[in-house]
Amino acid sequence: MSSRAVEFWFDFASTYSYPAAMTLRQAAEARGVEVIWRPFLLGPIFGDLGWTDSPFNLQPAKGRYMWRDLERVCDSAGLPFQRPPGFPQRSVDAAKVALAGLQEDWGEDFIRAVFHVQFADGYDIAHDATLERALYATIGRHPDVMAVRLQEILAGPSDLRAHTEEARDRGIFGAPTYFAGTEMFWGYDRQDAAIDWAATQSNQGDQE
Amino acid sequence: MSSRAVEFWFDFASTYSYPAAMTLRQAAEARGVEVIWRPFLLGPIFGDLGWTDSPFNLQPAKGRYMWRDLERVCDSAGLPFQRPPGFPQRSVDAAKVALAGLQEDWGEDFIRAVFHVQFADGYDIAHDATLERALYATIGRHPDVMAVRLQEILAGPSDLRAHTEEARDRGIFGAPTYFAGTEMFWGYDRQDAAIDWAATQSNQGDQE
Numbered sequence: 001m002s003s004r005a006v007e008f009w010f011d012f013a014s015t016y017s018y019p020a021a022m023t024l025r026q027a028a029e030a031r032g033v034e035v036i037w038r039p040f041l042l043g044p045i046f047g048d049l050g051w052t053d054s055p056f057n058l059q060p061a062k063g064r065y066m067w068r069d070l071e072r073v074c075d076s077a078g079l080p081f082q083r084p085p086g087f088p089q090r091s092v093d094a095a096k097v098a099l100a101g102l103q104e105d106w107g108e109d110f111i112r113a114v115f116h117v118q119f120a121d122g123y124d125i126a127h128d129a130t131l132e133r134a135l136y137a138t139i140g141r142h143p144d145v146m147a148v149r150l151q152e153i154l155a156g157p158s159d160l161r162a163h164t165e166e167a168r169d170r171g172i173f174g175a176p177t178y179f180a181g182t183e184m185f186w187g188y189d190r191q192d193a194a195i196d197w198a199a200t201q202s203n204q205g206d207q208e
Numbered sequence: 209m210s211s212r213a214v215e216f217w218f219d220f221a222s223t224y225s226y227p228a229a230m231t232l233r234q235a236a237e238a239r240g241v242e243v244i245w246r247p248f249l250l251g252p253i254f255g256d257l258g259w260t261d262s263p264f265n266l267q268p269a270k271g272r273y274m275w276r277d278l279e280r281v282c283d284s285a286g287l288p289f290q291r292p293p294g295f296p297q298r299s300v301d302a303a304k305v306a307l308a309g310l311q312e313d314w315g316e317d318f319i320r321a322v323f324h325v326q327f328a329d330g331y332d333i334a335h336d337a338t339l340e341r342a343l344y345a346t347i348g349r350h351p352d353v354m355a356v357r358l359q360e361i362l363a364g365p366s367d368l369r370a371h372t373e374e375a376r377d378r379g380i381f382g383a384p385t386y387f388a389g390t391e392m393f394w395g396y397d398r399q400d401a402a403i404d405w406a407a408t409q410s411n412q413g414d415q416e
Contacts, residue, residue, distance in 0.1 A: 034235060049266075049267060058257075059257060059381055061379045061381040062381045064379060065379065065381065065392060065394055067310070068392070069393075069394070069398075072401070074399075110334070130279070171269045171273065172269070173267055173269040173270045174270070175252065184273060184276070187397075188274055189395075189397040190277075193280070193284075
């Protein structure tokens with residue numbers, strides 16, 4: 001990891017990961033900080049606590065608040081928003097495709113496209129057709145080609161399970177989570193603090 | 209409630225209520241917004257979910273993060289911080305005294321004093337001696353007088369239960385929680401947004 005980098009751990013099913021993913025690149029670049037994109041699955045980590053659903057569903061009052069707050073947050077960030085059908089959506093396939101894309105050169109664009117189709121266009125990312133749409137928006141080849149590529153990726157091996165294990169081992173309990181070195185920051189509300197930590201604390205090392 | 213007011217719902221046992229309570233008055237005054245102080249108990253609301261402890265204890269990874277984050281947040285706000293003995297502390301007596309003080313003219317100072325003795329000085333607010341210390345810091349009369357006054361208040365009637373019921377009915381699920389009119393904001397991270405909402409949205413009504 002570069003001395004001025006922030007790791008961005010996210011789950012495509014996580015609501016506040018949407019404004020985070022859409023704004024992070026620009027905010028980090030403005031401070032000379034590189035972004036390392038780390039998709040993982042929050043479900044198994046919630047499962048450790050005995051939860052079989054999102055806390056936003058398990059706690060209805062918190063869930064009602066979250067949707068209203070997310071609407072305000074997106075409005076404030078100038079991002080389109082509509083509440084997607086069903087929550088949380090099954091994000092495992094989207095995460096596998098994102099990992100494949102990050103091995104090539106289209107991962108970051110695909111990540112933003114998936115968040116956009118889910119939270120701005122209101123599609124369900126559990127469906128192959130939605131992922132094909134995001135792939136097409138990202139790479140722009142013929143839809144049939146994208147469908148074949150999608151199936152190849154989904155049938156192949158993936159580091160997603162290992163990434164999720166790493167998230168658990170590093171104490172991640174929610175998404176999005178940022179790391180600047182070993183310093184952890186949880187939530188879109190801490191995005192600026194994480195970038196600032198990466199920009200200033202790592203900088204001290206550079207000056208030696 | 210004044211047209212430019214923010215209600216501040218807090219529990220003395222809530223960690224992020226500390227930086228909130230210490231900074232709110234000044235931040236609100238700078239925008240011409242009045243603060244309505246609303247102590248309540250989070251325990252019964254957590255109890256509705258079957259929780260018998262704070263989520264920061266029930267989820268150890270989240271708890272470890274919170275203490276580090278709180279340290280950073282207090283540092284950023286220029287507030288002294290030391291981790292108090294035991295968490296969450298029994299806050300019912302402190303809340304009763306605060307309600308009594310808010311009926312007179314020393315409630316707000318007492319609230320800040322209780323948060324200070326807990327999170328800056330490291331005392332346990334479950335103890336009468338700690339509340340006497342906070343009362344003495346607030347009103348400044350002889351310690352023996354404060355001890356008598358404390359016992360009078362604790363033996364008397366209190367609206368604390370009704371406040372907690374109101375919190376539940378209004379959808380509060382954590383602390384601190386702010387209201388600007390009917391608009392709810394959860395967490396110290398939303399303090400500025402709540403004040404801004406009170407300052408600008410209510411303002412529109414004033415101009416009619």
